Amino acid sequence: MVERSVSRKVKGGKLVKVTVRSEGGRIAEVRITGDFFAHPEEGLEQVERELRGATVSEVRKTVESATGGVTLVGLKREDIIEMVEECLE
Amino acid sequence: MDRLRVISFSAHDAASNMALDEAIARAVGAGASPPTLRLYGWDPPAxxxxxxxxxxxxxxxxxxEANGIGVxxxxxxxxxxxxxxxxLTYSLAVSDRDPAVPQDVQGSYMKICAPFVSALRELGASACFRPINDIEVGGRKVSGSAQTRRFGAVLQHGTILLDIDERLLCALRAKMEKLRERGITGHAQRVTTLRRELGRRVSHGELSRAVKRQFKEQFGCKLDAGRPTSGELCSAPSLAERYRSVEWLFRR
Structure with missing residues (x-):
């Protein structure tokens, strides 16, 4: 099991940290933390759940579909994708 | 929003404050309580x-823990x-169908912060709204707000700094790192208080009165001095238990 974290100060000044635990290139667990907003909040937790089992090539599609009904404030969907991918590289 | 229930300033511990905000938001979202502005403080600090x-x-x-600060x-x-x-902390709970609050998140922060900006100006501070969710005076933050949309309600709560006890800033790790990076003046450069801007102490009461006046004017509503309903007071203790639980605090 490999654990990697990436932190980024995103546009608008919010600080976001993504931690990914993976095994053999597949995500076991993702945690997205920071001082951003997501409406509904559970939507972001759903993104974390849906990313389980994904490989780096599946991250974009998974995040895009899981964030469909979620309004992110102070954090962009693209930030999540890039940071999760970076953790898996 | 024709009428706004206003719950006057009182100070509570952290879990009780969060529980009461949630109990009110749930009641407002369910249509059991009117739109509500609550003004409150924190005792002990948190x-x-x-x-x-x-x-x-x-x-x-x-x-x-050593300083009796709640988390x-x-x-x-x-x-x-x-x-x-x-x-001074506030919470505003309104139905998510109330046209007084925009559906758009950024727009709703601006609308709800506007009476606070005006109240600060009324007291003599040159306050302005700074997106996403701050109010600044002279480029320094004096107020921050946060919003959730749940239970059929929009709940926004936020703080206005009248004065600050700088000794307690050690409670915040990130702030302390920034202080070390920039020297002890770092916090003073980013954050300000009404006391510093106006050169005098402003009481909770004085600011509360200005805030109430501005809500009345800007939302064009009648203010009803009120208290939490028995329903809200009944649901608050079990919600407070959740806010006090280790599972909730460490869930992320």
Whole structure:
């Protein structure tokens, strides 16, 4: 099991940290933390759940579909994708 | 919004404050309570962290325990906030179908912060709204807010710094790192208080009165001095238990 974290100060000044635990290139667990907003909040937790089992090539599609009904404030969907991918590289 | 229930200033511990905000938001969302503005404080002082924050990264738990500072995870996103006695906190709960509050998140922050900006100006501070969710005076933050949309309601709560007890800032890890990076003046350069801007102490009462006047004017509503309903008071203790639980505090 490999654990990697990436932190980024995103546009608008919010600080976001993504931690990914993976095994053999597949995500076991993702945690997205920071001082951003997501409406509904559970939507972001759903993104974390849906990313389980994904490989780096599946991250974009998974995040895009899981964030469909979620309004992110102070954090962009693209930030999540890039940071999760970076953790898996 | 024709009428706004206003619950006057009182100070509570962190879990009770968060529980009461949630109980009111649930009642407002269910149509059991009218739109509500609550003004409150924190006793003992506390740190609140945003819904998505990691407690270990944000809060010096040993310092908080040694100094009797409460720690609570909010229902709302946003950053860690130190709540000392020199602070006025507010919560506004309205139905998510109420046209008084825009559906658009950024627009709704601006609309709800506007009466606070005007109240600060009324007291003599040259305040302005700074997106996403701050109010600044002279480029320094004097107020921050956070919002959630749940239970059929929009709940926004936020703080206005009247004065600050700088000794307690050690409770915030990130703030302390920034202080070390920039020297002790770092916090003073980014954050200000009404006392510093106006050169005098402003009481909770004085600011509360200005805030109420501005809500009445800007939302064009009648203000009803009110209290939490028995329904809200009944549901608050079990919600407070959740806010006090280790599972909730350390859930991220």
């Amino acid at each position: 740190v609140s962290i945003g819904y998505f924050q990691e407690v270990e990264g944000e809060v010096d738990m040993d310092f908080c 609570v995870r909010r229902l709302t996103g946003g950053g860690a906030v130190l709540h000392t006695r020199g602070e």
